[in-house]
Amino acid sequence: NAGVMQNPRHLVRRRGQEARLRCSPMKGHSHVYWYRQLPEEGLKFMVYLQKENIIDESGMPKERFSAEFPKEGPSILRIQQVVRGDSAAYFCASSPVQGAANTEAFFGQGTRLTVV
Amino acid sequence: GQNIDQPTEMTATEGAIVQINCTYQTSGFNGLFWYQQHAGEAPTFLSYNVLDGLEEKGRFSSFLSRSKGYSYLLLKELQMKDSASYLCAVLGYQKVTFGTGTKLQVIP
Numbered sequence: 001n002a003g004v005m006q007n008p009r010h011l012v013r014r015r016g017q018e019a020r021l022r023c024s025p026m027k028g029h030s031h032v033y034w035y036r037q038l039p040e041e042g043l044k045f046m047v048y049l050q051k052e053n054i055i056d057e058s059g060m061p062k063e064r065f066s067a068e069f070p071k072e073g074p075s076i077l078r079i080q081q082v083v084r085g086d087s088a089a090y091f092c093a094s095s096p097v098q099g100a101a102n103t104e105a106f107f108g109q110g111t112r113l114t115v116v
Numbered sequence: 117g118q119n120i121d122q123p124t125e126m127t128a129t130e131g132a133i134v135q136i137n138c139t140y141q142t143s144g145f146n147g148l149f150w151y152q153q154h155a156g157e158a159p160t161f162l163s164y165n166v167l168d169g170l171e172e173k174g175r176f177s178s179f180l181s182r183s184k185g186y187s188y189l190l191l192k193e194l195q196m197k198d199s200a201s202y203l204c205a206v207l208g209y210q211k212v213t214f215g216t217g218t219k220l221q222v223i224p
Contacts, residue, residue, distance in 0.1 A: 033211065042203060042216030043159070056211055091158060093212075107158040 006108035025094030120215035138204030
């Protein structure tokens with residue numbers, strides 16, 4: 001039973017390019033969270049998705065960032081026209097049930113985005 | 117909204133005991149997690165508290181007081197490998213919100 005899989009592990013993009021980060025949740029998990037972590041800082045919530053639904057995107061920047069979790073396939077975090085400030089580690093976590101007691105969110109290994 | 121506070125850094129000696137505090141204000145509460153994160157790695161689950169009191173798991177224990185909006189993580193018999201960031205996280209109505217983490221350095 002594979003854990004949360006994120007790819008790529010490392011991504012380098014030039015300013016102005018697009019970055020696509022993928023997250024495959026644990027088998028049987030239908031809830032996905034994306035977090036961003038800047039160097040030496042904590043995890044900041046970005047978006048919470050269920051299959052084909054965005055539940056909470058209060059942590060997503062209003063422009064250039066979007067996320068989806070289609071019926072088939074991984075969840076995608078898309079950053080358009082990247083800037084240097086987007087350089088960070090992006091972590092995905094999945095859980096089986098929304099807000100349930102003792103719902104441990106399992107984390108992927110993260111994608112480290114570097115914008116040059 | 118949710119606000120979570122924990123100290124930025126702590127230093128402790130190998131073999132000693134350290135307590136990492138976390139206070140929170142939240143509009144909904146369904147439990148509090150502690151995660152450990154080594155530099156460059158993903159967070160890993162340590163504990164979950166939803167009722168008041170102490171939960172013990174080996175060298176690690178976690179305490180919760182819901183009325184005070186307070187939790188602590190207690191690490192006993194510290195080892196060098198315990199040097200890491202410790203993240204306090206609150207499960208609100210729908211999402212898990214993390215504090216900025218406490219960077220623990222264990223020294224010989």
